[in-house]
Amino acid sequence: MTEEVARRAPGASGSRAPAHRVVAARLLRELPPAALREVAGVTDWAGPVDLPLVDERTVQAGCGIAHVHGRAAGAPRPLAVEYAATVAGVLTAQGVCAALLARRRGLALRRVTTSVAQAALLSLTQYLAAATAPDGRAEEHPPGSATLVSADGVPVEIETLAPDAWRAFWRRLGVPAALAGRGWAPFQRRFATGVCPLPEPLRSAARAVPLAGLAEAAALAGLSLVALADDPDPAGLPAPLRLRRAPAHGAAPLPPAGGPLPLAGLRVVEATNRVQGPLAGHVLRLLGAEVLRIEPPGGDPMRGLPPLSGDCSARFAALNAGKSAVEADLSTEAGRRTATELAAGADVFLHNWPPGRAERLGLDAPDLWRARPELVYAAASGFGDAFGHDSPPIGTDYLAQAHAGLAAALRPADEPPTPSLMTLTDVLGGVLSAHGVVAALLRRATTGRGARVDSSLLSAAALVPRPAGRAVWTPLDLPLRTADGWLALPARAAADRLPELARISGALTHSAGTVAARFAARPSEAWRAALAEAGIPAVPVATDLAALPGHPAFHAALAPAPPGGHARPRTPWTFS
Template identity: 60%
Template sequence: MTGSVPHNEAAVAGRVAARALDLADAPRAGRPPYEIDWAGPVDLPLAEERAVQAACGLMHVHGRAAGRPTPLAVDYASAVAGVLAAQGALAVLIARARGLALHGVRTSVAQAALLTVAQYLAAATADDGSPEPLEPGDCSWTTSDGVLFEFETLDPHRWQDFWRLLGAPSADISRGWLPFQQRFATATCPLPLALHEAVAQASFRTVRQAAGRAGISVVTVREDPFPPMGIRPWTRAPFPERAAGRVRPAVERPLDGLRVVESTRRVQGPLAGHVLRLLGAQVMRVEPPGGDPMRGIPPMAGTCSARFSALNADKTVAEIDLTTDAGRREVHDLVARADVFLHNWAPGKAAQLRLDADDLRRTRPGLVYAWASGWGDALGPRPPVGTDYLVQARSGLAAALRPADELPVPSLMTLTDVLGGLVSAQGVLAALLTRIHTGYGGRVDSSLLSAAAVIPRRRRRVEWTPLDHPLRTADGYLALGPGARARPERVARLTGPGASADLATTLLRFRLRPTGHWSPLLREAGLTATPVCTDLRDLPRAPAFRRALARAEHVFPRTPWEFT
């Protein structure tokens, strides 16, 4: 059945995939079958979002800032799986049109989850020695008048100016920059207490004035978890020129023979190119003279940053100075032989460089020109810095991630960066399919904000009981399944007499025995529970992940699609 999922149904992922294909104008009559199950090649009994988050490291990475594994209160891995399934279905349609006999595609929520932690997995398993220190610490800010806000700057001088204006001690300002700068890479941000105290003593008006003078972006946290209405994951506008006729190449993968030129940095743009490369495209990165500075950020995998390698391995590189006329001519030369140009530059930079869609499509009729931005055009021509953290705060995702009794603090895991890259790649695939059928290229615009809206949300923030949090055992944590979370008295009976009347006693008794003691007892009682990954280095050591992960100079997830 088209769009089918197995009996072990990942229903949220299926709905996300169906909507994504509808937006891509993929005809329902000829839509390839796509299957989304929970575990895929991961040999574990996973049957819900919470179990996948526990087993595949999402709880661990999201919870680093708090110092304990913490569930995401949204179906994030399922949403990513739905986007992957839609990508796979579009890739099948492209492959068929290019002469490759493909029928359908399979993916899983577990494979989606592993893809979302790929950078963290690479850093944890890099072959350069000792693991990174990951001291807990968050990056949330509340003013003296009770305003919860987030801020962003990529410039250390602006960082210093902001904190000096708030009266923070100079030594603490300096010590805070590195953890702040690296918070998305490490998913934790242990800042000096004096910085939090400086904000707590200032009004929001004072903070906003200091931010304006220092030149940094400040947004208040949206407490409504529901996403703004009317935001599409991506938009597509056709160009008026038809592509020149091309010889149809022999293909083994859906995008074999297609060329992508990308000028991207950090996560969102490189991940979009990574997805297209996994599907067979040849991807050429345009980097500044001397290479992307991110290549040298530890931990290292051989001669390259492990995190950088996780998103950019097997891409070719052209070092070009885009600020010169000669450099821009080189880009035009590359684009003249390309099918896709992809960038995630700041607003206005493409026009400033004279490398906007109108500039490049004259060089390459039929080009697919993709811009992966932070905010799109939602906040006008001069939006705040478009980073993952600010988008989570402004979009309501931060509120949706956490239960109602917690502050709506964004996750330090790169949630919208990852999904933003996937959504950008999805838009490119839809545009490539349209070009095959019509001969016209086009422009694809997506953003972190539009990606955040892909994640299904409730109208109100969820309410959790203590059993919704992973249970601490003598040697780790257990994430209870839905039946156990709903029946605390049955869980309590497993711990011995007297506990059923006191949930706090139940939780304490779980700490007296190891995970291996409690798991079979829960199973015998007909209750499911999943051991929580608390160290990403454990994943490649576990036989259950043997078919889902591979190793080069670091561990990486295998391709998340199986085409049939």
């Protein structure tokens, strides 16, 4: 299967293979057939979630993705790509590699199971933690997206992590500093909250300037800016992973398994921040690895991000609980020596630094291989080397979605291309980086040699299957407003079951819009029961993440919040 076919194969483009199968096959295709016969990887839609989840649409609705993605619009909205199934495909490949690795370390594993629903819940880890933290429900924000529109009608995205650059950009557009400052907080926190209610005068100022003027203002202020195109599948996107072997310095096989989990007895040292890198370490810890974080003096500043769970940020704890930490100033020789010494005693060194930083610090793969030749060195960045070294964009989720075409792919054709304010590529990038680590450890178990694994937010975004053209939806493809909530139908319901839907709803015509409007007349459960009698599975749309851990359907998939703590997804694999 070619790269192009593999990326376009799943259901979003009309073929019969769901994304989780195609993505898993793509990531496992370099393994010899004999190895793949050793372990069975099994993935279904619902897994332990006791709801009629039968496809991507119902998983997104029932597990909360539609809710988080839809916050910016003020109502639940599905993603028009098979995102949860893509995450599940990576988890499937990762589970197979982990089981094979465990077999080579003495564990008799032959089967690994996961599900698209568990992948969806894993992707919502930090949102679930925030919602179930003791003061999480206080986080209520009005809707709004961060997309700006130029005077010539071009939607654009801007990105910066520096408040001075933010103020400089708006000053060049004639916005007073005090007014620009009112927009900084919602912009800075947009991925945590899922919304970006910018003051209207900022949007108006952008609409008064053509694209060329906005680009010039961004360049002078030091912001990244990208114009959003309608193309959901741009050319030139990178392969998901790049794996290179370390120089041969004699074989150093992995030690026997140190427990029942595949990575038990292995040590990971991570120097990461934000979401992508910490999530990669979190996934490796779920597989049994011991994970040690290197944090700056005073600790990671994300530890104080509200809402709090005890004395720590719930979002931070969701991705870093169970890890140990040491503080080291990597700008100093002593700090770099500490990092090198820690790597010398580890099996994996993981970071998500911008390209070039590892070399400047003297902590690149060749540097650490001198201390530990069999080390697996994992570098997870924003864009890798896709833009070379000439002022690459700021390596954040938002810009990765824009450059990868996801901003267009995840919206239907009648909506302007706009990135989601859910951390899509951060999560997928973290899971993909962790898969690369496990695949490299499996190679080490065979060859005794270390490796370098490169991935990026852009390469993760490129892994999401999408059609050649943007999706076309009817009103029945959106969550249906009922008398007491929202209900979601499977993706093919509008095309395959419209006459039955018209009959059940009492609509006088076979118009999707008329049928959809009829659902407001009765409660969700009444409609769900009537649809089930006709063999049409319908799922209540989750619109309150805080309520999910207490819902009987999620008992086996979510661990409830302990006193003063937050809820979390249970591990997404079962090994046997």
